[in-house]
Amino acid sequence: MKPKVLSLVVMFALGTFTAFAGEKTEKIEVNGNCGMCEKRIEKAAKSVEGVSKADWDQETKNLEVTYDDQKTSTQQIQTSIAMVGHDTELFSANDKKYAELPDCCQYQRNENRNKMNHEMKIEPNQQSNSKPGSCCGETTCDK
Numbered sequence: 001m002k003p004k005v006l007s008l009v010v011m012f013a014l015g016t017f018t019a020f021a022g023e024k025t026e027k028i029e030v031n032g033n034c035g036m037c038e039k040r041i042e043k044a045a046k047s048v049e050g051v052s053k054a055d056w057d058q059e060t061k062n063l064e065v066t067y068d069d070q071k072t073s074t075q076q077i078q079t080s081i082a083m084v085g086h087d088t089e090l091f092s093a094n095d096k097k098y099a100e101l102p103d104c105c106q107y108q109r110n111e112n113r114n115k116m117n118h119e120m121k122i123e124p125n126q127q128s129n130s131k132p133g134s135c136c137g138e139t140t141c142d143k
Helices: 003-021 035-046 074-082 095-099
Strands: 023-029 051-057 062-068
Touching: 023 074, 035 051, 035 062, 035 074, 062 074
Parallel strands: none
Antiparallel strands: 023 062, 051 062
């Protein structure tokens, strides 16, 4: 094979492999205030397997995240962020975790925020003490 043809074949093969790799970049709204929030949010996002880049912008409150969609999803990334105390588009941090944030990191919470994970008590790699079918270990939940 001629060198130019071989180069084209190699470039095509690499491009095809990259297309199937499933790398995506998306923006996710994440509440926070300061540089400490930025470090915490980015660290939580990067702790998820498959995330290769995370950059939270303090002004826009958007996290730009690059991840392999074969290994993770935006839902998993947002869950990790909510577990460290920051509300996202899909998940709210539990009130106790939010209250543990330093004063400068306690952003104004929206009264109508998503309650999907309002009592998330499970830390990574821990088992839940909740009863099946309940969100916070209670037999009834008013949230």
